[in-house]
Amino acid sequence: MITPDHPVEDTAMEFETIFDAHYVRVARVIGRIVHDPARAEELAVDVFWKLWRSSTGSGENVGAWLSRAAVRAGLDELRKQARRAKYERFVGWLLEPRTPEALHIATEEQLRVRSILALLTSRDAEMLVLRSDGLTYQELAQALGLNPASIGTLLSRAQDSFRKEYTKRYGI
Numbered sequence: 001m002i003t004p005d006h007p008v009e010d011t012a013m014e015f016e017t018i019f020d021a022h023y024v025r026v027a028r029v030i031g032r033i034v035h036d037p038a039r040a041e042e043l044a045v046d047v048f049w050k051l052w053r054s055s056t057g058s059g060e061n062v063g064a065w066l067s068r069a070a071v072r073a074g075l076d077e078l079r080k081q082a083r084r085a086k087y088e089r090f091v092g093w094l095l096e097p098r099t100p101e102a103l104h105i106a107t108e109e110q111l112r113v114r115s116i117l118a119l120l121t122s123r124d125a126e127m128l129v130l131r132s133d134g135l136t137y138q139e140l141a142q143a144l145g146l147n148p149a150s151i152g153t154l155l156s157r158a159q160d161s162f163r164k165e166y167t168k169r170y171g172i
Helices: 008-034 037-053 061-095 100-119 122-132 137-144 148-170
Strands: none
Touching: 008 037, 008 061, 037 061, 100 122, 100 148, 122 137, 122 148, 137 148
């Protein structure tokens, strides 16, 4: 925005005019995407900071540039949140302060699950473990050498078998 033919004062006033004219709309667009008004306002300020640093300048295309930048900022924030949630799930147990009692309860639950898996057929146990690891139905079919069309039914039966055996043994 700052060019040799535009003095800094003129450029600052021009930017202020653009900011005043578009800030509310940019924040609203981002807010509709991220569903967090405070974070939307922070991201809107970042969008205007990028505008200030860029050579986009004033004109008719500033509104369109701001709209695209707002949508991108909102979508980038959603992706960032999804990545953060994924990584926190993987290392969440490291981040949580665990009491000895909580560790004991978690260990007992793991032992219960393992004992039930040992009672199930190999195919059912493998299917449950692989599915809990995030494999899709197609990947399950490939890994276990099964027909992809039957995975849903087989998985449901395996879950029912697990649930019945767990309830029979532990009454929960």
